[in-house]
Amino acid sequence: MKFKRTERIGAIVKILSDNPNKIYTLSYFTEKFNAAKSTISEDLLVVKNVFEKLELGKVITISGAAGGVKYIPKTSKSENEEFLMDLCKKISDPSRLLSGGFLYLIDLIYDPSIASKIGKIFASNIDYSEADYVVTMETKGIPMALMTAKAMNLPLVIIRKDIKVSEGPTLSMTYVSGKSKVESMSLPRKALKPGSKVILIDDFMRGGGTIKGMMNLMNEFGAEVIGSGVFISTTTPEDKMVQDYISLIQLDVDGEKISVEPNLKTFRDEYRNIEIEENEEIERFVEEDESLFDEE
């Protein structure tokens, strides 16, 4: 099948956008569109411009044997602010306050568009260049953790609260949850490869007991936690059981009063995990670098 230039560009955008952080070789596109490498290189320059003009992320080239082109989702600071301000407005609706000081939030955090956007924000502000997995604990954090894993192109691991042995040998341990209650968490032995590096994602942090417990569990698996993100953290207690995390929204519930605001200091201006990022790189594909793209 023959594709027009405009069609190729649309198609490349669709493929890259649907598969963040997945490397595609130049050959993949030349075969798919039955086009010359020089043609595809020109197309890729346009695609790169589309993403940058719309501030939707970066298309970068990677050299080396496993080289190719990939799309890195990236959110802009102003876009994050707008999105989170809007979310904060929804969260602070007094009708969300339940007896016991709980907030009804599941309609928001289970919403696929919101979860997807949160995932992209985590992927823009946590360095996952060395990560092997995104890890979360059931249940409410799963949608945003899945979308984070999707943006990062990493597998998702879900820690269960009850002790489940139907997934083979399982490591279980206790932790102290937000309400100073001793609870259990468990994870199948097979869920993580030894020596893994992981990113922890959770929906809510009060004292930090859950994230702390997840860190201890990762320790038992011989895994290293290289980044943690929570969607909402409370202003009190100020001293959390963990220090090194990012939080998108800060919340304070005092009686009937809900104070909630984006944690703007969290956000980077630029996503920094960029190996090479030069227009010339794509141009040079054809001239000197052809061999890199011969295998898929």
Add this chain to the structure above:
Amino acid sequence: MKFKRTERIGAIVKILSDNPNKIYTLSYFTEKFNAAKSTISEDLLVVKNVFEKLELGKVITISGAAGGVKYIPKTSKSENEEFLMDLCKKISDPSRLLSGGFLYLIDLIYDPSIASKIGKIFASNIDYSEADYVVTMETKGIPMALMTAKAMNLPLVIIRKDIKVSEGPTLSMTYVSGKSKVESMSLPRKALKPGSKVILIDDFMRGGGTIKGMMNLMNEFGAEVIGSGVFISTTTPEDKMVQDYISLIQLDVDGEKISVEPNLKTFRDEYRNIEIEENEEIERFVEEDESLFDEE
């Protein structure tokens, strides 16, 4: 900011593709790209071609006061077959068999790319034109249910297994699970609007007890189940407690032998929920239908 034709097309593909089933007005694009309606209409024809040539879905126009253009994800029968055959090969790996006849599958069903693809397949084969929610039960079905909800542009509702009252007044009931065990499920009163129509999604069906239980719970909420999809169903028992569902993969575990194959009869050749689907529709935008696109 000015965009070139190729850039506009790339950008429109990205916007539509990231937001399946969301309606965008012509004005949305004319404002975003600072371009004439006739220009955007031509762009939309190209975009439509991209999706159709690559068999990635359909871009359709909707007339009426809430009119505009939207992208409907659609998978092709051959693509589904290839994807599911590959998945079946992985599932039938003998090392997945655990004692007790369980299969280790969480590395597959938690994988964001696989979950995303499963979601698109459900969205291509279940009619959700009237649906208000996608409903699942924690935990293993959540990733695929979220991706289904994303493809359908519907909110996700997660039924909890334990009785959680931290989400306000909650309706709880018992059901008989696959292992003939009585278990409980619960859902906050606020989770579904009265008179809702829902799609049920779950990862695994043996006897159908869980889906049956979910149906009963939906009944208690005054909600109507208009479609059900399970990822894997077992060949035995042949008589399930529910009849009207689709299943993507059929599984039979007999001692050490795992038989697994795609349930090809499930798949439609074409996704049928298309209101209008004519190239001319987009062309006519400018000539006679401008008023429809003046509001966003």
